Amino acid sequence: MLTKVTTVLLVLLGLSGRPALAEQSATEAPPADHRFTAQLGIEATVVGFSVGPRLDLLYRLGGPGSFSNLRLTAGVLVGPEFVYLPVGLGYRAAFRPTKTVQPLVGLGTEVHLFMVAGHVFRQWGVVYLEAGSGFAVTQRVSLGAIATVDWATIGEPGPGLAARLFVGYRF
């Protein structure tokens, strides 16, 4: 149910924002062509509690006006019962790169490793959805927040929910 609700929200976000933003981004491209963005965040998982850093590396697909990004991500989160290591690959649509408020949505796939007593205790594959927004501090630096839901599809089924605060840098 959570996955479906989030999916619908994601669709609505995409539908409402896309045409205007596409034109906007075409006319208001960033002055410098920064294809890469690195985001370092602090993430907390709500399902299976853990907290820790997560690094996202985004590569813009297409020209300067494109909102499409390839996302590589990895994190190390520590909880009372396990250490959680997510590694993932996904797609992120990041809108309005020249504005103060920069909404983003994305989805993709991750492999989650859960370590207990220093050993990989459990691993599975998930499909995730994410939504959030960045807030520009300078042309290159932004702060932001993202919420993520996921569903384990390889291995045992199970939901996931996490929130993350990040600082981003374009280069």
Place this chain on the structure above:
Amino acid sequence: MGVSRQTSDRYRESPSGAVRTIKGKGSAEPADGWLYLTPVGTKPRLVASNFRPLLAKDVSMNSSLRHAPWVPPLLTPLLLALSVWTGCGAEQGPECRAFVACVAKLDAVKLTQTNVSRFLPEGACWGSDKSAQVCESSCRRGVIQLLAQEPLLACPQGVTP
């Protein structure tokens, strides 16, 4: 999909935090499909692990994916999202066959009819690998429990007596 001893998710851990292993037939405790770790001094050492990279063959729900071993691990969940999840199951295991037979003998003695539907071939035990592993372990110990309760029962135990 049968019950695999390579995909278990249970370990043993000693009170001191060291983890240890008991494995295979003839050990102090019969093998029950779980994986174990062993202590070396005070530092735990992994001697048997269920860890292996996720592979395309893990996607057992979709035959087209099942026959694509070249699919990189990270792409497998993505491809799965493009397929319809039909679920997977396991077959009734030997421990639970033995348990069901033992309960039948108990019923014959007590003139009862115990509901063992969970453990029958079409029961809930075999809906997933995880539940199959839990059931096999519970059945193995269940036979021991039944024999403790009714010592006169002549029940053969499962594959790990």
Place this chain on the structure above:
Amino acid sequence: MTFRKLSRCLLFGMLTSLLLLRGDEAQAHLPNILRPGEVFQVPDPLLSFALYGTFSHADEVFEVRLQPETPLAVPIEIMVPRQDALTNHRPLFAIVGKGLPKASATELAQLPRPLPDGMGVVLGRYEREDREILFESFSRRVLYTNGVVAYVLPAGDVRMWVWSPSGTTGKFVLGFGVEEGKQDFGNLIANWGDYAY
């Protein structure tokens, strides 16, 4: 095809496929809360339950009752979160009912309450000094377990008592059955604090 069109196709194609995932139909234990001094009545012993409780005091006893129409074989285990503070927390359970073996003097001494007349008892046990641990996928928890056992419960009035023999306090989960319930996300969210941490 431009990148924008490609992006749209990718986004909506994947979203559509996600709608096909039948996550809400996944089978799992139905969670519920146990409170000391209250009796939790299992509504349907043919479904599976994960019953969450917390020992705040050493002398608390939790009680579960069920009424199987016929004798019933069911896996039961007791679990504790695998956390440093709970390493020595080993709650125990007893199954009480007519037709179960008569309690020995040792067992009677272990029980937290006197046995009702005519009822026998089976005590849960910890197989070993070291502890089996497991991963619970729906709440992403790592738990100690006493080792799941398939018990044969008698028909009629069956009670399960959970107590802490060594007087330790902390959380526990009584697992009952196989994964036989459709996940109730409303209940999960409403009681998330009890189930998840």
